[in-house]
Amino acid sequence: MRVVDAEKVAVVSAALPDGDTIGELAQVFGLLSDPGRLRVITALLEGGEMCVCDIAAACGNSESAVSHALRLLRANRVVRVRRAGRMAYYRLDDSHVRMLLDLALAHIGHGEDAE
Amino acid sequence: MRVVDAEKVAVVSAALPDGDTIGELAQVFGLLSDPGRLRVITALLEGGEMCVCDIAAACGNSESAVSHALRLLRANRVVRVRRAGRMAYYRLDDSHVRMLLDLALAHIGHGEDAE
DNA sequence: TGCTCATATGAGCAGTGCTTCAGATATCGC
DNA sequence: GCGATATCTGAAGCACTGCTCATATGAGCA
Numbered sequence: 041m042r043v044v045d046a047e048k049v050a051v052v053s054a055a056l057p058d059g060d061t062i063g064e065l066a067q068v069f070g071l072l073s074d075p076g077r078l079r080v081i082t083a084l085l086e087g088g089e090m091c092v093c094d095i096a097a098a099c100g101n102s103e104s105a106v107s108h109a110l111r112l113l114r115a116n117r118v119v120r121v122r123r124a125g126r127m128a129y130y131r132l133d134d135s136h137v138r139m140l141l142d143l144a145l146a147h148i149g150h151g152e153d154a155e
Numbered sequence: 156m157r158v159v160d161a162e163k164v165a166v167v168s169a170a171l172p173d174g175d176t177i178g179e180l181a182q183v184f185g186l187l188s189d190p191g192r193l194r195v196i197t198a199l200l201e202g203g204e205m206c207v208c209d210i211a212a213a214c215g216n217s218e219s220a221v222s223h224a225l226r227l228l229r230a231n232r233v234v235r236v237r238r239a240g241r242m243a244y245y246r247l248d249d250s251h252v253r254m255l256l257d258l259a260l261a262h263i264g265h266g267e268d269a270e
Numbered sequence: 271t272g273c274t275c276a277t278a279t280g281a282g283c284a285g286t287g288c289t290t291c292a293g294a295t296a297t298c299g300c
Numbered sequence: 301g302c303g304a305t306a307t308c309t310g311a312a313g314c315a316c317t318g319c320t321c322a323t324a325t326g327a328g329c330a
Binding site: 041042043044045048049051052053055056057059061062063064065066067068069070071072073074075078079082083086087090091093094096097098099100103117127134136137139140141143144145146147148 | 156157158159160163164166167168170171172174176177178179180181182183184185187188189190193194197198201202205206208209211212213214215218232242249251252254255256258259260261262263
């Protein structure tokens with residue numbers, strides 16, 4: 041493997057986050073890399089707390105797909121459930137998500153939020 | 156499709172970003188959802204400007220894989236090239252990336268950055 | 271000009287992830 | 301308890317993505 045600035049490479053290489061951290065980062069961004077989940081998240085940003093069927097209706101996805109999406113988001117502490125009888129009400133459980141979306145929107149040029 | 160709160164669904168549905176915006180958001184996050192690209196980005200965060208072979212050496216990836224990664228990042232205005240002879244020096248071209256990484260690190264619990 | 275090095279590109283393959291379909295779990299009303 | 305409803309889960313099919321290998325472009329150098 042070729043190297044031009046060996047010292048810099050050593051410094052940079054040592055400063056890189058460990059594999060676990062990189063993996064977790066990739067997983068978090070992976071959660072946001074799917075249009076279906078993104079719609080779910082933006083819907084919850086708008087609606088606050090919603091049940092599964094309403095989320096599905098608002099997003100235009102099937103209830104099963106939304107349930108799968110919510111399962112992933114729940115496992116990564118992005119959303120929270122509140123169960124009331126046979127209904128399940130979901131809400132965002134992470135203040136960073138909105139900021140992540142705003143930053144990404146700023147990057148792609150759209151200055152305004154989904155709000 | 157079942158709906159509980161039809162009015163809320165209508166409001167939320169109308170407030171969702173359009174399909175193009177959702178797609179672009181997903182694409183941006185998708186760029187950050189790969190450990191290989193993440194290593195490239197964190198290396199550039201540390202090293203500032205580096206040539207392809209040094210990036211590859213620092214990340215522990217093949218030069219071809221890094222070149223493919225840089226191609227994607229370049230197409231999405233995340234990195235910038237400066238060509239000098241047969242060398243190609245890459246640097247980050249987006250101030251949002253560092254903030255996105257910091258937010259994601261905050262989400263997964265690690266308070267500190269890759270810095 | 272011909273050769274070598276640094277990078278870029280294209281094709282092919284393997285792994286991953288999303289969606290749908292079918293069935294399971296749990297709650298409500300009778 | 302029984303049936304209906306709301307959500308969840310698992311398996312199969314499918315597309316997408318990233319890797320490697322091979323090759324192309326392009327610059328430096330003899």
